[in-house]
Amino acid sequence: MADDKLIAAMAVACIAEELGTVPEHLKVVSFREVPDSPLEAYIKENNINYHKYQLGDESL
Amino acid sequence: MDSTWETKLGELNERRARVAAAGGQARVDKQHASGKLTARERMEALFDDGTFVEVDDMVTSRATDFGMDKKKVIGDGVITGYGKIHGRTVFASSQDFTIGGGSLGEAQAMKICRVMDMALEMKAPYISVNDSGGARIEEGIDSLAGYAGIFYRNTIASGVIPQISVIMGPCAGGACYSPAICDYIFMTRETSQMYITGPAVVKSVTGEVITASELGGAGVHGSVSGVAHFVYDNDLDCLNGVRRLLGYLPSNNEEKAAPVTGRTVDQCAKLADIVPSDSRKGYDVRDVIAAFADNGSFMEVQKDFAMNIVVGFARIDGRTVGIVANQSNYMAGSLEINASDKGARFIRFCDCFNIPLVTLVDVPAFLPGTVQEHGGIIRHGAKLLYAYSEATVPRISIIMRKAYGGAYIAMNSKGLGADVVYAWPIAEIAVMGASGAVAIIGRNAIKAAEDPEAVKKQLIDEYNEKFMNPYVAAEHGYVDKVIDPSETREEIVRALDMLENKKAGRPARKHGNIPL
Numbered sequence: 295m296a297d298d299k300l301i302a303a304m305a306v307a308c309i310a311e312e313l314g315t316v317p318e319h320l321k322v323v324s325f326r327e328v329p330d331s332p333l334e335a336y337i338k339e340n341n342i343n344y345h346k347y348q349l350g351d352e353s354l
Numbered sequence: 355m356d357s358t359w360e361t362k363l364g365e366l367n368e369r370r371a372r373v374a375a376a377g378g379q380a381r382v383d384k385q386h387a388s389g390k391l392t393a394r395e396r397m398e399a400l401f402d403d404g405t406f407v408e409v410d411d412m413v414t415s416r417a418t419d420f421g422m423d424k425k426k427v428i429g430d431g432v433i434t435g436y437g438k439i440h441g442r443t444v445f446a447s448s449q450d451f452t453i454g455g456g457s458l459g460e461a462q463a464m465k466i467c468r469v470m471d472m473a474l475e476m477k478a479p480y481i482s483v484n485d486s487g488g489a490r491i492e493e494g495i496d497s498l499a500g501y502a503g504i505f506y507r508n509t510i511a512s513g514v515i516p517q518i519s520v521i522m523g524p525c526a527g528g529a530c531y532s533p534a535i536c537d538y539i540f541m542t543r544e545t546s547q548m549y550i551t552g553p554a555v556v557k558s559v560t561g562e563v564i565t566a567s568e569l570g571g572a573g574v575h576g577s578v579s580g581v582a583h584f585v586y587d588n589d590l591d592c593l594n595g596v597r598r599l600l601g602y603l604p605s606n607n608e609e610k611a612a613p614v615t616g617r618t619v620d621q622c623a624k625l626a627d628i629v630p631s632d633s634r635k636g637y638d639v640r641d642v643i644a645a646f647a648d649n650g651s652f653m654e655v656q657k658d659f660a661m662n663i664v665v666g667f668a669r670i671d672g673r674t675v676g677i678v679a680n681q682s683n684y685m686a687g688s689l690e691i692n693a694s695d696k697g698a699r700f701i702r703f704c705d706c707f708n709i710p711l712v713t714l715v716d717v718p719a720f721l722p723g724t725v726q727e728h729g730g731i732i733r734h735g736a737k738l739l740y741a742y743s744e745a746t747v748p749r750i751s752i753i754m755r756k757a758y759g760g761a762y763i764a765m766n767s768k769g770l771g772a773d774v775v776y777a778w779p780i781a782e783i784a785v786m787g788a789s790g791a792v793a794i795i796g797r798n799a800i801k802a803a804e805d806p807e808a809v810k811k812q813l814i815d816e817y818n819e820k821f822m823n824p825y826v827a828a829e830h831g832y833v834d835k836v837i838d839p840s841e842t843r844e845e846i847v848r849a850l851d852m853l854e855n856k857k858a859g860r861p862a863r864k865h866g867n868i869p870l
Contacts, residue, residue, distance in 0.1 A: 333398040336386065337590075346399065347594040349440045349601045352650040353616030 372428045373411045377452025385452055389545050390522060391589040393433045393450035396483050399593040400446060401437035408435040410468060415461045420492040427453045430461040431486075434469040436478070439600050442612075445473035448483035451523050456486035458529065459493035463500020470507040477606035479516040481596060482532060485523030501528050508535035513706040516603050518596055521546040521582070522589055524566075534581070537703055538599065538655070541572035541582040542592050548575060548582075577658040580692060584655070598653060602667040602674045603707060610708050613672035621645040625839035629716075631780045633756050633787075636683045639664055639714060642754070643677055646670070646843040652677070655700060660692035661685075665700040667709070671847050676704035679714035680765065682755075689761050690721040691734040698737035698868075701745055710748035710850060713766040716755040718787065720764075735764065736869045742770045744866055748853035750846060753777040753824065753833065758786050768832045773856065774849040776842070777824035777833045784821040788814045791821075 302325060303317075310317045330338065337344050345351075355363075376382060376392060385392055391399065397406045415422060415430050431453040436445045447466045449456035458466075466482070473480035489497040511517055512535060519533030520540040525548045533539045533548070541548070549570035556562050556569065568574065575582035584599070586592035604611045621644070628641045643652050647668035654666035662685040665678050678697055680687030689697075704711050720726070720735055742749070742764070750773060751766045762783060766772045777783065785791065792800075796813040803809035820826070827833040837845050 331398055332392065333395040336391065336395060342590065344590050346403070347597040350614050350616045352598065352653075353648060 369412060369428065373408075376429075376450055377427065377454075381452035389588065390451070390485065390542075392452060393448040393456075393483065393485070396448050396520075396522065396589060396593060397433060397435070397437070397446060399590055400481065400483075400596060401439055401444070402441065406435055406437035406446075408433055409472075410434055410465045413461050413465050415459050415493070417459060417490075417493045417496070419494075422492050425454065429453065430459065430465065431456050432458075432462045432465050434465045436469070436472065436476075439479075439597055440612075442600075442605055443476060443478040444481060444600065445469050445476070445478055446481040446483065449486040449523075451485040451487075454487075454490065456523070457488060457490035458486060458497055458500055459490035460496040460500055462490075463497065463503055467500075467503045467507055470504070470511065473515055474507070474511045477515060477608065479518065479600060479603065479605060480511065481518045481520060482536065483520045483522060484525045484529065484533065485521075486529060487524055488526045488529050498528070501532070504532050505535060508532050512537075513607060515606050516600070516707065518599065520592060520596060521548055521572075522592065523547075526550075526552055538583045539575075539581060540584045540586065540592050540596055541575060542589060543572045543585055543587050545589075546572055576656075580656060580659040580696060582656075585658070599667070602653065602669075602709075604709075607706055607708070611674035613674075614669060615672040616651065616669070617649045618671065619649060620843045622842045622844075623840045625842060629754055629778075629780070629839070633716075633780075633782060636686065638683050639679045639681050639687075639716070642714060643668060643679065646846060647675075647677075648672065656696055660690075660696040662687055662690065663693035663697050665697060668712075670712075670843070670850060673850060674709050675850070676700060676709045676711045677714065678711060678766070680717040682716050685721065687717050687756075688719050688721045689717060689735065689738070689764065690726055691729050691731055694731070694734040694736075694738045694764075698741040701738075701741040705741075705745040705747050708747060710853065711745065711750070711766065712846060713749070713751040713772075715751055715753045715757050715762070715765045717761040717765055718756050718758055719761050720759075733869050735760070738764045739770060740866070740868050742766050742772075744860070744868075745771075746856075746858035746860065748850060748856050749773050750849050750853075751775045752842060752846075753781040753783060753827075754839075755780055755782065756787075757781060757783045759784075768834075771858075773853055774835075775833050776835050776837050776845055777827065778839050779824065779836060781824035781827075781833075781836075782822040783824055783827040783833070788817045788822060791817055 306317050306320055310320055382392055412428055413430055414426050414428050431450045432447055434447045447469050470480055517536040518538045519536040522542050530548050547566045547570045553564050553566055553569055572582055572585040576585040584595050586595050602611055625645050629637055647670055651669040652666055662681050664681045668675055668677050749766055768775050792813040800806045800810050824833055824836050828836055
């Protein structure tokens with residue numbers, strides 16, 4: 295549970311930074327766990343090594 | 355929230371759940387067991403994360419004959435919608451094999467046609483993922499009319515928006531003609547097939563026994579028929595390939611491809627080591643491309659078909675270019691029927707979508723022989739000349755080594771309207787090679803000589819000195835500049851800069867009449 299609180303605090307801090315404000319000015323209404331999409335679940339179940347191609351990947 | 359709201363939202367959620375369930379878990383499991391993703395998973399892999407928006411998700415067949423009223427499934431076996439790929443809007447349809455084998459009836463065709471209309475109206479690329487048993491027989495003529503509507507739209511959208519077909523299961527009969535009209539066909543190696551008539555019909559008509567894979571698998575279409583432009587091992591790699599290809603293309607014929615800056619290292623200093631000065635020795639022209647293009651940026655098209663010509667997209671200083679190159683390592687880079695078709699089709703695509711062409715020339719001839727002549731090399735070879743001549747995009751040629759006869763003319767020569775022609779110092783630009791030329795023009799002198807071999811050698815030396823160099827062509831204005839190979843990239847960059855705003859006119863006409 296302590297880890298969850300830390301993760302939530304870090305998430306709020308990241309959002310505040312993105313918005314150019316301070317965490318104290320943000321009000322968290324609720325947190326909801328987002329389940330894996332069907333594709334994410336399929337990739338996990340089958341241990342597939344997958345990276346979605348992003349523009350310019352070939353030059354890396 | 356009152357009870358009416360609860361009831362109505364409950365009904366909506368129940369319908370949404372039916373849409374998401376596709377053909378049911380058992381069929382989804384079967385799809386996975388055969389190595390394939392579901393239609394919805396494919397859309398997730400194709401589009402940028404979280405951007406796909408499904409449209410017409412509750413459309414259902416109106417058919418009632420042959421018990422169809424009891425087989426209705428919400429969505430009718432295809433998912434359609436739009437989303438972003440590399441941040442740009444793209445439209446797509448994805449046939450759902452878990453619902454009635456993805457068969458196409460009136461409602462499915464209507465959904466596909468609607469999303470194609472949206473793509474054309476919004477001037478955005480259209481991707482069709484095919485995984486279908488074909489026409490829904492129970493719907494009769496309505497399913498055929500559905501295909502006709504798709505083919506018509508493919509044709510009207512051709513040259514206006516990029517159209518890509520991705521074959522990830524069966525694609526049989528008339529259904530093949532939509533991919534065939536599209537610009538590019540992707541196939542998965544073990545799980546896709548394309549054929550007009552399947553193995554059972556082939557056996558009943560010709561007696562030939564053949565498997566579906568042997569008849570129309572990705573291996574055949576990637577290397578023998580030339581129908582498939584890209585072949586990948588599985589769905590995820592294949593859809594990544596589509597994402598990569600779209601990165602080279604503009605959204606439509608009125609735009610230019612967006613530049614993509616990556617790491618660039620000019621490796622042209624090693625070109626003189628890659629290309630042997632002895633024109634009888636081969637090399638891999640892809641090493642030449644890698645030396646001057648942006649790092650890792652070359653994406654080859656039809657790499658296992660007509661390998662004597664190499665075509666594909668690359669970036670130079672971040673700009674997309676189309677590359678057409680003779681492959682010295684295969685049939686000495688000579689041009690024949692399939693290479694002419696492959697080159698012409700690629701050149702015309704680039705011209706449609708404002709992609710400059712860079713042509714690498716090292717070509718001995720059009721391939722001689724009865725197979726070629728009787729196969730119509732005159733008609734097919736003409737396509738290459740025609741495609742170059744009609745292209746109004748910037749056109750740059752680099753004559754690396756051999757450039758002989760009609761094949762020299764066909765490979766984006768100055769006379770066909772090339773904007774800039776460079777030649778390396780080892781270039782040999784002539785009607786034909788020295789021994790062939792001397793055998794004709796020196797025939798009488800050799801025959802009359804006391805020492806025919808000595809005279810022949812003397813004539814060959816004379817021919818080589820006079821013609822087998824780039825300077826006669828440069829003096830006559832057919833070559834703009836003779837360059838050190840190490841200068842190749844910087845010269846191409848300068849030429850592309852100069853040609854950035856090129857606007858070439860053509861006389862008004864309905865359309866030309868390319869020899870097909």
